[in-house]
Amino acid sequence: xxxxxxxxxxxxxxxxxxxxxxxxxxxxxxxxxxxxxxxxxxxxxxxxxxxxxxxxxxxxxxxxxxxxxxxxxxxx
Amino acid sequence: xxxxxxxxxxxxxxxxxxxxxxxxxxxxxxxxxxxxxxxxxxxxxxxxxxxxxxxxxxxxxxxxxxxxxxxxxxxxxxxxxxxxxxxxxxxxxxxxxxxxxxxxxxxxxxxxxxxxxxxxxxxxxxxxxxxxxxxxx
Ligand SMILES: [Zn+2]
Numbered sequence: 001x002x003x004x005x006x007x008x009x010x011x012x013x014x015x016x017x018x019x020x021x022x023x024x025x026x027x028x029x030x031x032x033x034x035x036x037x038x039x040x041x042x043x044x045x046x047x048x049x050x051x052x053x054x055x056x057x058x059x060x061x062x063x064x065x066x067x068x069x070x071x072x073x074x075x076x
Numbered sequence: 077x078x079x080x081x082x083x084x085x086x087x088x089x090x091x092x093x094x095x096x097x098x099x100x101x102x103x104x105x106x107x108x109x110x111x112x113x114x115x116x117x118x119x120x121x122x123x124x125x126x127x128x129x130x131x132x133x134x135x136x137x138x139x140x141x142x143x144x145x146x147x148x149x150x151x152x153x154x155x156x157x158x159x160x161x162x163x164x165x166x167x168x169x170x171x172x173x174x175x176x177x178x179x180x181x182x183x184x185x186x187x188x189x190x191x192x193x194x195x196x197x198x199x200x201x202x203x204x205x206x207x208x209x210x211x212x213x
Binding site for chain 1 (some may be wrong): 154
C-alpha cells in the first residue's frame with residue numbers, strides 16, 4: 001500500500017482513475033486537452049469555481065465530473 | 077456518412093411543445109439514447125432567457141448526465157429552438173458545439189403552425205446534416 005505515488009484513487013466522469021499525489025483539477029483538464037473556459041466541474045456534487053481549478057487537489061475517493069457547456073445563439 | 081437520427085413522434089412532440097410554449101424565447105434540452113436512436117428527452121431551462129441565445133444551467137446538465145449514466149444511456153443529442161429563423165445552426169451554435177459525438181437538433185418556429193426539426197453533426201466547425209427519421213410510437 002502506498003509509496004507508488006499513483007495511489008490517489010478517484011472517479012472522473014464515473015470512471016476509476018489513479019492519480020499522482022497533488023494532482024489538481026487543472027492538471028486533469030490539461031491532460032485531456034480541455035480548456036477550462038469550456039467546462040463546468042463538480043467534485044462530489046459541488047460546483048467548483050474556475051479560479052479554484054489550479055489549486056484544488058483531488059484526494060482519495062473524490063468524484064470529479066466535468067462537462068462542456070451547452071449553449072448557442074444568434075449573436076451579433 | 078453519419079447515421080440518420082431516429083426518434084418517436086411523441087419525443088418530437090415534447091420538443092415542439094416546449095418550443096411553442098417557450099416562444100419567443102429559445103428553449104433547449106438534452107437527448108439520451110444509444111447511437112442514433114433517442115430513448116429519452118430531457119427538457120432543460122434556458123438560463124439566458126433570451127430570444128436569440130440559449131445556455132443550459134451546468135447544474136441541470138450534471139443532473140441529466142448522472143441520470144443517463146444510471147440508466148446506461150448516452151448523451152446522443154442536444155436541441156434548441158429558433159423562434160424566428162431557419163432550423164440551421166448559427167455561427168455561434170457552431171462555435172459553441174463542444175460535443176462532436178452528439179447530434180444537434182434545431183426546432184424552427186419560423187412557421188408557427190408548421191415547426192421544422194433538423195439534425196446535424198458539428199465537428200471542429202464543420203456542419204453536416206444527418207437527416208431525421210420520426211417514427212410512429
Ligand atoms: Zn441556434
